Amino acid sequence: MISDVSKFISKLDKLNNTKFEVFVPSLNKKVETKALNLKQQKDLIAPALDGIRGTLNFSKTLNNVIIDNSGLNDLKIYDRLPFTIQLRKEALGNKIQTNDGEVELHKILNNIKENSFNIAPEQTVRHENLTIHLKVPTLQQENILLTNCIQTISTLDDDLTEHVGILYLVEIVKYIDSLKIDDEVVDMSEIKIEERIKLVERLPLAIYRDISEFIATVNKYENDILTVGGVLITIDSLFFDSSSDE
Numbered sequence: 001m002i003s004d005v006s007k008f009i010s011k012l013d014k015l016n017n018t019k020f021e022v023f024v025p026s027l028n029k030k031v032e033t034k035a036l037n038l039k040q041q042k043d044l045i046a047p048a049l050d051g052i053r054g055t056l057n058f059s060k061t062l063n064n065v066i067i068d069n070s071g072l073n074d075l076k077i078y079d080r081l082p083f084t085i086q087l088r089k090e091a092l093g094n095k096i097q098t099n100d101g102e103v104e105l106h107k108i109l110n111n112i113k114e115n116s117f118n119i120a121p122e123q124t125v126r127h128e129n130l131t132i133h134l135k136v137p138t139l140q141q142e143n144i145l146l147t148n149c150i151q152t153i154s155t156l157d158d159d160l161t162e163h164v165g166i167l168y169l170v171e172i173v174k175y176i177d178s179l180k181i182d183d184e185v186v187d188m189s190e191i192k193i194e195e196r197i198k199l200v201e202r203l204p205l206a207i208y209r210d211i212s213e214f215i216a217t218v219n220k221y222e223n224d225i226l227t228v229g230g231v232l233i234t235i236d237s238l239f240f241d242s243s244s245d246e
């Protein structure tokens with residue numbers, strides 16, 4: 001019998017250090033990651049009933065899990081998907097129940113391998129004397145914005161319309177790396193998030209189409225991968241809830 005709990009925890013930690021490989025298309029190679037532990041699963045499931053704030057907390061938690069388990073700090077948001085599917089499959093099995101029936105996760109992993117990865121990591125768009133440099137954010141960069149967004153929503157009344165408006169702006173802000181008018185340049189990483197949002201709110205509407213098209217390339221890539229037999233798999237807290245598969 002082991003009476004020293006700390007020693008037993010140390011042995012459990014060694015079990016949690018077991019690693020497996022994930023194929024990451026943007027890197028065109030397999031990388032190692034640790035498996036999910038029970039605490040991480042609990043943290044991923046916890047936000048399920050907290051509305052928009054819960055959705056943001058889930059995304060932030062998932063990003064942290066991927067960064068912590070892989071040890072990689074420079075993963076882009078389009079790298080999240082292969083880790084998410086592989087982590088869930090290794091921890092909870094190959095099958096997941098959806099409203100449209102059972103789906104086998106290895107089919108999504110096949111999509112990841114078979115779908116060509118052709119997302120440009122950055123792009124420049126122009127409108128008159130305005131130049132905008134767009135860049136796909138890392139998971140860490142996205143988490144900075146998510147944290148701010150969660151704090152902002154928490155201070156507001158429970159106004160769904162206002163919450164959705166904030167989400168819309170943050171989704172655009174996270175892709176904008178810098179702005180330039182004539183010789184004046186603003187590096188978005190060097191200013192406060194509130195200031196970034198103010199700048200984005202004042203952008204000419206005509207430029208949004210180009211920004212949206214850049215963002216859409218990431219969204220389409222993810223949707224194509226997550227579609228199995230005509231069914232689009234949703235990645236949310238319930239995706240990691242083993243009881244929902246019973």
